[in-house]
Amino acid sequence: MDLNLTLLGEMITFIILILITMKFIWPPLVKVMEDRQKKIADGIAAGEQGQKTFEFAKKEASQLLVKAKQDSAHIIDQANTRSARIIDDAKAESRHQGKQMIEAAQTEIEQQVLNAKEKLKQNVGNLAILAAEKILEKNIDRKGHEKMLEALISTI
Amino acid sequence: MSFWHPTEGQYIQDHLMHYQLNLHTMTIGNGGFWTLNLDTLAVSIIVGVVFLSLFWLAARRVTSGVPGKWQNFVEYLVEFVQGLVNSSFTGKTTLVGPLALTIFVWVFLLNFMDLVPVDVMPAVLSFFGIHDFRGVPTDDTNLTFAMSITVFLLMIYYNFAGKGTLGFLKELTCFPFSKWLFPINIIFRLIDDCVKPVSLSLRLYGNLFAGELIFVLIALLPWWFQWTLGSVWSIFHLLIILIQAFIFMMLTIIYVSMAKTSHDES
Numbered sequence: 001m002d003l004n005l006t007l008l009g010e011m012i013t014f015i016i017l018i019l020i021t022m023k024f025i026w027p028p029l030v031k032v033m034e035d036r037q038k039k040i041a042d043g044i045a046a047g048e049q050g051q052k053t054f055e056f057a058k059k060e061a062s063q064l065l066v067k068a069k070q071d072s073a074h075i076i077d078q079a080n081t082r083s084a085r086i087i088d089d090a091k092a093e094s095r096h097q098g099k100q101m102i103e104a105a106q107t108e109i110e111q112q113v114l115n116a117k118e119k120l121k122q123n124v125g126n127l128a129i130l131a132a133e134k135i136l137e138k139n140i141d142r143k144g145h146e147k148m149l150e151a152l153i154s155t156i
Numbered sequence: 157m158s159f160w161h162p163t164e165g166q167y168i169q170d171h172l173m174h175y176q177l178n179l180h181t182m183t184i185g186n187g188g189f190w191t192l193n194l195d196t197l198a199v200s201i202i203v204g205v206v207f208l209s210l211f212w213l214a215a216r217r218v219t220s221g222v223p224g225k226w227q228n229f230v231e232y233l234v235e236f237v238q239g240l241v242n243s244s245f246t247g248k249t250t251l252v253g254p255l256a257l258t259i260f261v262w263v264f265l266l267n268f269m270d271l272v273p274v275d276v277m278p279a280v281l282s283f284f285g286i287h288d289f290r291g292v293p294t295d296d297t298n299l300t301f302a303m304s305i306t307v308f309l310l311m312i313y314y315n316f317a318g319k320g321t322l323g324f325l326k327e328l329t330c331f332p333f334s335k336w337l338f339p340i341n342i343i344f345r346l347i348d349d350c351v352k353p354v355s356l357s358l359r360l361y362g363n364l365f366a367g368e369l370i371f372v373l374i375a376l377l378p379w380w381f382q383w384t385l386g387s388v389w390s391i392f393h394l395l396i397i398l399i400q401a402f403i404f405m406m407l408t409i410i411y412v413s414m415a416k417t418s419h420d421e422s
Contacts, residue, residue: 002186003298005179006193010200010293010302017204017262018306022254025208028215029234030253035220 121153128152164376171274171372173288174296193296200293203265211261233257240406245413247318252412255310259303260405266294267364267397271390274371294364294400300357307408308353311415318416327418352411356404363400367393 129149175195178187214230223231237257245252270292277291293299315324328345329338367389374386 003301004176004189004191004193006191006196006296006298007302007305009192009197010299011306013197013201013204014258014262014303014306017208018251018255018258020208021211021258022251025211025215026234026250026254026257028218029231030238032218032220033231033235036223039220 125149125153167376168369168372170288171278171290171368173290175286175289193298195289195291196293196296196299199269199291200262200266200299203269203293204262207258207261207265233261237405241409244409246417251310252409255412256405256409259408260401263294263303263360263404264398264401266292266299267401269293270295270364270367270371270393270397274368274375290368292364292368294360295368297357297361300361301353303404304353304357307356307411308349311349311352311411314412314415319418323418352407356407356411360400360404363396367396 174193176184176186177192177194178185179190179192180187210226211230214227217224218227234253234257237260238253241249241253241256272291274291278287278289281287281289290296319327329335329341331341332344333341335341370389371386371393374382374389377385
């Protein structure tokens with residue numbers, strides 16, 4: 001172990017090595033490593049953000065689906081009630097019309113019966129007059145016996 | 157045993173000799189203090205250049221997108237070192253991270269030279285007329301002390317930068333005992349701080365010197381037996397050189413951060 005001037009030479013060599021490492025080797029490597037760290041952190045953050053957005057969208061979609069189902073059920077309900085009402089209405093209308101028609105027919109029948117009765121009365125009157133003429137063999141003045149005739153007819 | 161070494165003692169001694177340049181006479185040989193260990197300097201500078209160019213390759217084509225294999229490895233190292241620095245160094249620093257990375261990789265690569273078979277480098281270089289070439293720079297106290305003294309200077313810098321001159325002086329005189337015992341405090345502090353670089357450098361040197369010496373001794377075994385102990389020691393030594401590089405880096409980080417934080421805060 002003998003120390004000599006090599007010591008100084010090695011010190012200079014060592015210091016030069018340190019300086020070059022400090023200037024040209026360490027900074028770019030550290031910088032790039034930090035950049036990559038940041039990149040990866042950003043990527044992870046973006047991934048998490050995407051996941052969040054995806055979950056939000058999923059939730060929203062399921063909410064929309066539920067709402068759509070509710071809406072469709074509602075619409076179907078409405079349609080059902082409406083169709084039931086329409087059918088009911090139509091039934092009521094048809095019943096009403098049928099009743100009206102029946103009523104009209106009845107009134108007509110009654111009218112015709114009345115008419116027939118009227119005619120019959122007249123015919124009976126006439127027949128009575130004819131029969132009386134035959135019996136009396138002379139003309140009966142219709143005018144003169146009007147009152148009696150009417151009374152007679154009304155009794156029929 | 158190589159053919160140009162007559163005895164085993166000579167063989168070991170030749171392996172422990174540095175290839176030195178005497179600056180007085182500008183000839184190969186030992187000239188006291190004015191001597192350069194050419195083998196240590198050459199290998200450490202070449203390894204340093206290899207380290208810088210490999211890492212520069214990664215730093216130049218670096219991308220924050222998908223990294224390549226080499227970039228991945230370098231980034232892993234940087235992140236590892238950065239984690240260690242952040243866990244013990246308080247406050248922001250642009251120096252300690254690169255310092256720790258340089259120490260770790262450079263020391264590991266220098267230690268790795270120990271795994272090159274002991275006779276390869278001397279044998280190859282002997283064709284060029286270079287004898288007594290020691291291929292492991294961390295076997296040389298000049299290198300380990302150069303590193304630890306640089307770290308020591310940084311510790312002094314951080315002592316002033318982290319606490320201010322007054323704070324440093326206060327800590328120097330009033331810790332661990334009260335201010336009335338300040339001579340003892342100063343002596344304590346002096347020992348405490350001076351032991352750090354010495355132990356830092358001698359630990360690395362001792363481990364690598366022992367490892368190299370054992371490799372040399374294994375090389376003295378008969379050729380058909382060398383592979384047994386040689387492979388076992390190589391595997392074990394691979395662990396040691398990594399651990400020594402890690403220890404040197406870790407202690408540097410700790411010493412520097414200890415120098416920066418004052419005792420009041422902690």
